[in-house]
Amino acid sequence: MPRFLHTADWQIGRQYGSLPPDNAVPLAQARYAAVERLAQLATAQQVDAVLVAGDVFDAQTVSDRCIRQLFNALAAHAGPWILLPGNHDAALTESVWTRALRLAAVPPNVHLALSPQQLDFADRGFVVLPAPLTQRHTYSDLTAWFDTAETEPGRVRIGLAHGSVQGVLAEQIDSANPIAPDRPERARLDYLAMGDWHGCKAIQPRLWYSGTPETDRFKANDSGRALLVDVAHAGAEPQVTVLETGQFRWTSLEATLQVASDLDGLLDRLAALTARDVVDLSVSGPIDLAGHQRLQAALGRAEAQARHLAADLGGLRLDPTDEDLAGLHADGYLGEVIDELRETRRAGGEAAGVAQDALMLLTAALAARQGTADAPALPAGAAA
Incomplete structure (x- = not known):
C-alpha cells in the first residue's frame, strides 16, 4: 500500500519586504524549518515518496546559498522526493533548477520532474505523472497528457500538477495554468496532488491541494498543513489525513x-x-x-x-x-x-x-x- 506525503508552495527564498527586518528574517527562515519538519514527518510516517506540487522556490533569482540550504533541509528523509516546477520556479531553459544541477546540490534521492515524463517507482508500486510548468503562465491544461499515458498494470497512478482547478476556486483565480476538475477520472488517476492554492482544500476525494506548509499571508485559507495520503491499491479511493506543519x-x-x-x-x-x-x-x-x-x-x-x-x-x-x-x-x-x-x-x-x-x-x-x-x-x- 503506497503512502505519500503531499506538500507544495514552499516558496523558499521568499522575502517579507513589507515587514520590519527583525520580523521578516525569522519568517523567511521559517520556510526552511518547515521543510525540515516535513522531512522528519516523512521518515516518521514511513512514506514511499514526498510529492512536492510546485513552487519549491519563490523565484528563479534566489541565491546559490538559498538553493543549497533547501536541499540540505531534505536530509532527514532518505526516501524519494519528487519536486515539480511551478509558476514561481518554472522549468525554463535556464532556471533555478539548472543552477541547482550545476551546483551539484541535488541529492540522488531527489527527483526533479522537469519534463512531462512518467516516473516509475516499480519497487514501490506506483508511477508519478508530472505536469511541470515550463513558463510562468500557460493557458492550456498541462495535465491532458495523463489521459493517454500507459502505465504498468497494477501500478498506483499519481498525478502531480500546479495550477488552478477550473470552476472550483474563486473566479479571479481561474485564469492561467488551468486544470480540468475531472482529470482524475479522465486519466484513471488514483490521486492528483495539486499546488498553487496556498490553503489545504479537497476538490474531490482523488484531488487535493495541500497548501503551503508554513502560512505566509493573512488570508484565512487553512494553510500551514501537509497531507498524508494512503492508497491501498490501484483503483482504491485514497485515504487523506491532514497534518499540521506550520509554526506561525x-x-x-x-x-x-x-x-x-x-x-x-x-x-x-x-x-x-x-x-x-x-x-x-x-x-x-x-x-x-x-x-x-x-x-x-x-x-x-x-x-x-x-x-x-x-x-x-x-x-x-x-x-x-x-x-x-x-x-x-x-x-x-x-x-x-x-x-x-x-x-x-x-x-x-x-x-x-x-x-x-x-x-x-x-x-x-x-x-x-x-x-x-x-x-x-x-x-x-x-x-x-
Missing part, C-alpha cells in the same frame, strides 16, 4: 469598539499573543482617554510578545468623558471653551456633533502638550 499563525483582526466590554475583549486577545503570532490589527470606534491609554500600553506589551504586530488605529474616535476633560486641568479661556462645548454636547441637536469633534481635537492636543503618557494622535487632517 497569521491573523487579521478587526475590532470595533462600541461598549466597554469590547475594549476588555480586545485587551484579552492582545495579552494572549505569543511568539507564534503574526497579526494585522485594525481598531475602530469611540474610545475615551483612559481607554486609549490602556490600549496603547497593551499594544506595547503585545508587540514585544508577538512575532509581528501591525496596528491600524486610524478608525478610532477619541470620545473624552467629563473625567478626561477635568483631568487635563484646562483653565482660563481654554477652560471656558471646553465647558461651553461640553454644555453644547449635552444639549444635543445639530451643534452637538460639532462640539464633540471640537472636544476630540482639544483633548488630543492638550494631552500631547501636557505630555500625557500614550497621548492619542490628532485625527488625520486635523491641526492642533
